[in-house]
Amino acid sequence: MASSxxxxxLFSIAILFILGSNAATTTSKPSAFLLPIYKxxxxxxxxxxxxxxxxxxxxxxxxxxxxGLFLWFSCDGTYDSQSYHPVSCDDSAKCEAAKTxxxxxxxxxxxxxxxxxxxxxxxxxxxxxxxxxxxxxxxxQLVVSSTDGLKTIIPSFxxxxxxxxxxxxxxxxxxxxGMLGLSRxxxxxxxQLSLKFKIPPKFSLCLPSSTPNSGLGNIFIGGGxxxxxxxxxxTPLVINPVSTAPAFFVxxxxxxxxxxxxxxxVDAKTVSLNTSLLTIDGxxxxxxxxxxxxxYTILHTSIYKAVLQEFANKAASMxxxxxxxxxxxxxxxxxxxxxxxxxxxxxxxxxxxxxxxRAPWRIYGxxxxxxxNKNVMCLGFVDGGSKPRTSIVIGGHQMEDNILEFDLASSxxxxxxxxxxxxxxxxxxxxx
Numbered sequence: 336m337a338s339s340x341x342x343x344x345l346f347s348i349a350i351l352f353i354l355g356s357n358a359a360t361t362t363s364k365p366s367a368f369l370l371p372i373y374k375x376x377x378x379x380x381x382x383x384x385x386x387x388x389x390x391x392x393x394x395x396x397x398x399x400x401x402x403g404l405f406l407w408f409s410c411d412g413t414y415d416s417q418s419y420h421p422v423s424c425d426d427s428a429k430c431e432a433a434k435t436x437x438x439x440x441x442x443x444x445x446x447x448x449x450x451x452x453x454x455x456x457x458x459x460x461x462x463x464x465x466x467x468x469x470x471x472x473x474x475x476q477l478v479v480s481s482t483d484g485l486k487t488i489i490p491s492f493x494x495x496x497x498x499x500x501x502x503x504x505x506x507x508x509x510x511x512x513g514m515l516g517l518s519r520x521x522x523x524x525x526x527q528l529s530l531k532f533k534i535p536p537k538f539s540l541c542l543p544s545s546t547p548n549s550g551l552g553n554i555f556i557g558g559g560x561x562x563x564x565x566x567x568x569x570t571p572l573v574i575n576p577v578s579t580a581p582a583f584f585v586x587x588x589x590x591x592x593x594x595x596x597x598x599x600x601v602d603a604k605t606v607s608l609n610t611s612l613l614t615i616d617g618x619x620x621x622x623x624x625x626x627x628x629x630x631y632t633i634l635h636t637s638i639y640k641a642v643l644q645e646f647a648n649k650a651a652s653m654x655x656x657x658x659x660x661x662x663x664x665x666x667x668x669x670x671x672x673x674x675x676x677x678x679x680x681x682x683x684x685x686x687x688x689x690x691x692x693r694a695p696w697r698i699y700g701x702x703x704x705x706x707x708n709k710n711v712m713c714l715g716f717v718d719g720g721s722k723p724r725t726s727i728v729i730g731g732h733q734m735e736d737n738i739l740e741f742d743l744a745s746s747x748x749x750x751x752x753x754x755x756x757x758x759x760x761x762x763x764x765x766x767x
Contacts, residue, residue, distance in 0.1 A: 365481035367559065368528055372399065372552035372761075374543050375508035379630035381542060381731060382511050383554065385496070386478040388416025395512045399554070400462065401540070401627040402591035403432070403516025404580060406468055406477075407459035409504070410449030418490070421451040430455040433472050433493060433522045436582065448473065449498040457495040458582045459514070462628045463506025466582055470495030479528070482560065489531060493522040517554070517627075519590040519743065526743070528556050537742040538715035541754075541761035542627070544701070544735040550762035552735075559738075566740050566749035568696060570594050570689040575621025579724060585682075589619065592741060594748055595690035596623045596727060599638070601645040602683035608641045612726040618640055621726045623687075629730035631663075631705070634717035638726060639665070642685070644716055649683035664705065664713035671703075673712055678755045680689040680704045680712060699753050702733045736760045 370383045373396075381399045384616075385406075386392060393414050397406070408414075422429050424438040435455035443450045454471035461468070477492035497503065497513070504512070516523045517538065529536040535556030543552035575589035596613050599606045612635050615622035634642065643666045647657065656669040674681040679701025686695035705715040715732050738751040738761075754760050 338693050356395050361707065365483070365485070365487050365532060365534070365557075367482040367534060367555060367557035368479050368487070368554070369482050369559075370479065370554040372541070372543060372554060374545065374552075375511075376545075378508045379545070379731065380508040380511075381552070381627050382508055383515060385515065387492075388419055388475045390416070390417040392416045392418075392476075395513070396508075397513045397515045398507060398511050399517065399626055399627050401517050402579070403460075403514050403523070404518055404520040404590060405455070405457065405493065405495055405516045406513070407497055407516075408513025408593050409499045410447070410473075410496040411499045414448050414496070416448070416475055419473060419475045419496075421448075421454040421496070422474060422493070424453050424455050426455070429493070430472065433457065434520075434584065434587075435472055439469060439471055449496045449497065449708045451601060459497050460581045461503060461507075464502065465581075466502065466505075468497055468500065470497040481539050482555070482558070489528070492527060494690070518592075522592075525556050525741075529622070529743075532557070534558070535742075536744045537740060539738055539740040540627070540734065541738050542731055542735045544760060545705075545732065552761040559740075561738060561751075565751050566738055568689070568692055568694050568752060569747055569749045570692045572741065572743075572746045572748050573615070573622070575615050575619050575622060575624075576617070579619065579624075591626075592748070593622050593624045596687050597690055598688040599642060600686035601642065601687060602649040604645060604649075606638075606645050611639060614715075615710070620724055622760045623727040623729065624725050625729045625734070627731050627734075629717075629728050630732055631715045631717050631730040632733045633717045633723070633728040633730065635723055635726040636718055636721045636732050639716060639718045642716065643714065646683055646685070653683070653684070655680075658711055661707045661711060661713055663717050664715065666709070667711050667713040669705070670706065670710050670712045673700075676700065677758075678753050690758045696750065697752060698733055699755070701753060701755055702735060702737075705732065736762075 372381050382396050386394045437456045439456040440452040441450040457470045458467045459470045473496040474491040477489045525538040539555040539559050541552045574595045575593050578587040579589040656672040658667050658669050660667050678699035682700040685698040688695045704712050708710050736754045740749040
């Protein structure tokens with residue numbers, strides 16, 4: 336299986352000549368960038384705020400997709416920017432870097448952002464209703480904050496400009512207009528900022544929790560205000576050799592983030608399961624990936640049943656009273672029979688045993704349990720069926736209040752374990 340570091344290097348050499356003329360307009364070179372992360376309480380989606388274009392340009396909220404290939408949003412007639420320009424099909428270097436799917440032209444009487452002629456075509460994906468739309472590859476300036484508090488203008492940032500149609504934003508959090516991709520793609524935000532500013536090709540997520548008084552989380556690109564001692568658990572990032580994108584070219588590898596989970600423990604006891612499901616086969620099935628689109632971790636049915644059975648056994652020994660399940664969860668308990676600890680509900684810990692890691696990723700009650708109503712708390716894992724593309728999809732709830740550092744140069748994931756162990760959280764983050 337190819338390493339992400341070698342792929343990153345080869346693609347970097349290929350694209351540097353494309354980006355070389357797009358130097359940022361700041362007077363000093365930023366060392367790292369940050370974007371805020373908000374959580375929508377109705378949909379459980381994570382989103383951020385960006386400013387695109389100028390004179391006047393537009394400020395907008397976009398949903399964060401860890402596996403998304405690029406930035407896309409609606410050019411619905413309200414988007415107006417003097418620095419906007421579509422990428423012509425004649426610009427083969429930029430079109431190839433973006434892996435465009437052909438050439439499109441405007442069907443309307445007047446060309447405008449989202450409706451231009453001879454433009455490289457992209458296929459923005461709505462993961463909530465599983466639909467593809469058409470969009471033209473475009474460029475405009477993007478304004479991003481650096482970690483020193485200054486605003487940096489990034490000229491000619493690539494994105495897909497989508498002409499709206501009925502249902503293209505179905506399922507999105509209210510007030511959001513599109514999606515920000517953070518994948519390995521060459522036109523995704525982390526790679527673009529790394530190449531343009533020569534900062535380390537890495538980024539970190541610190542997702543805010545679902546607690547009533549939670550605040551904002553952060554995306555750090557190029558580095559963050561945390562010490563290396565905070566990210567103590569390290570495991571390799573692996574490449575799925577078959578693309579998991581909704582539309583792709585034959586031979587493309589996936590640009591999502593996968594790791595190797597070797598086994599799963601519940602309260603230090605290894606769960607009996609079919610370990611072949613934990614590896615990625617030659618057709619790209621199996622394995623473990625991360626998703627900010629899925630609110631809860633999704634498990635292959637056989638893994639799901641095995642984990643729930645072992646958790647139920649351990650919970651019974653702790654005198655946790657089981658109650659009727661509440662969809663989409665399959666294992667629920669009376670809240671009155673669960674004590675509270677410094678890491679959330681005092682329940683059996685779930686360990687993901689990882690490749691080349693000295694310690695497992697321990698999931699405490701804060702990240703394993705969901706308060707569904709005043710009296711009921713459920714194990715926050717979901718049955719993904721017997722034939723899912725990926726056996727384990729680690730969802731947002733399990734990542735909250737953990738620092739996850741995706742290092743593309745070294746092809747590894749570093750994470751902190753629960754910040755609650757250090758009496759802090761992503762919503763009250765401080766350097767330590």
